[in-house]
Amino acid sequence: MIRIDSVTKRYPDGTVAVDRLSLDIEDGSITVLVGPSGCGKTTTLRMINRMVEPSEGTILLDGADIRQQPVNTLRRSMGYVIQNAGLFQHRTIVDNIATVPRLLGWGKDRARARARELMERVGLDASLAKRYPYQLSGGQQQRVGVARALAADPPVLLMDEPFSAVDPVVRKGLQDELLRIQAELGKTIVFVTHDIDEAVKLGTMVAVLRTGGHLAQYAPPAELLSDPADAFVEDFLGSDRGIRRLSFFPSGALELQTAPVVALDADAGTIAARGSTSGAPYLLVADLDGRPLGWGDPKDLTAGEIEPGRLLSHGRPFVHGKDSLRAALDAAVLSPTGWAVGVDGTGRVVGVVSQQAVGEAIRSAHALDRGGEDARAVR
């Protein structure tokens, strides 16, 4: 565990970057430091690997003051990833990744073999090993940065806005990759970002800092979204806090209806019966494998002559039980019929659900949550 114990950092020019900050960072968790620019996130992170020395207070690693061990020994036990990766442009990708093992005295071959292992782990093609950093895309460079930090298998990983310089699609890929790696390796990660969405997505715990280096709130993301400590945090979370919170409610509680779903080869009787009794204005047509094709007005569907191309788009379905209520709501709102399509992990239709039904599920989920139930994160 990393314990930051009433730490203050005053720079020589008098700026107080961090003000009596106390945080307990649990082993195997991702702790995200988030807040507006200049609130002291980087300073806090850099005090953990002693790139910045606190003016007051102590930082304990597993109960021992971090100043007790030689500074370079401490740093080698903590991976460090920065924005734009900070790769060594004169070294190939494998040699960049092999840096810390080499510092620890490993032989060249062993360090390189390890580096290649890491490349695979972070999703880098082996063919990139002999390239130089300038020959890689920004996203690939960032992966190299992560691999380099992981190379000596340090228990702690410090990451300072590692994904902020890449486009949203690449960023999402890198975030998913980080969560996957974390699930496999269980590191203690301290992650700095100014993007609240990233904080909510990645954090086991989120520390919101405000300018002047004060801790505004330290809580799991779901709690942050449901109970912001004050107006500053609420403001920082943005206006769609309620919607974002839905990410933490599973869609499994939704009752999907199967009546408005018909197969492509349904006979006239079934179409007529489903059309009048299902309660839905449209019927979802699925192919013979059970995959959604689109919505059709029961009056226009002729048995045996359904043309998939003429159906209304079914939009993007949500995966029932795996996706969150947010995904289900999103699917319903974007659907031309106002009904969301729920599928299983293989893409086969499980059932459909109306906007109203999603709304009711949200209300009861909130009610349950208020009743003290733990909201479990669904990612």
Place this chain on the structure above:
Amino acid sequence: MNLLQFVHAFFGDGSHWHGYDGIPTRVLEHVRYSLEALALAAAIGLPVGLVTGHYGRGGNALALLATAGRALPTFGLLVLVVTWLGFGLGPVMIPLVVLAVPPILVTTYEAVRSVDPAPVDAARGMGMPEPRILFQVELPVALTLILGGLRSAAVQIVSTATIAAYVGLGGLGRYIIDGLYQRNYEKVVGGATLVAALALATLAVFWAVARLTVSPGVRRGT
């Protein structure tokens, strides 16, 4: 006679190719003086430039020193040193080194200082000791510029090492000084041509060294 005829006459004369005043001897002498001066200048300029560049301090003092060094007239300095220390190789080295240290020192300082701070920060954060940061992170990136500083110093030394002849030493300056004294313009032009050729050869050597030592990752498209 025009210039080309002088050159032709000088190099065409077989007697110019051997003996203690022959071209090979004089070229070797010249190369030796130049290498010694360059080595001395580098031994002073490189370490000071690397260390001050790494710590980012002393830049103003360096610039001042460099300007002072550049302002000293080389020939005047030679006369001064010779009156003071007498004749010999040592007194010749001093003005050459004074000439060569500023470009080496200032470029090295600037080259190390201008290295992208992000990889340096990353290296330090990974627990790399300072000397290793300097030699394995900063130097490889700064190398192109540093070699550029050494190159201009070397070229200046090569063209200025002719002053050795003024104090009775050899080198290509011999041809120029003796030629002027004897009103033998063939010799003067021949000597000057050799100096120019040696300067070009120096450029070629530095180009080759840069090809061999600068990482392709730093060289990129250049």
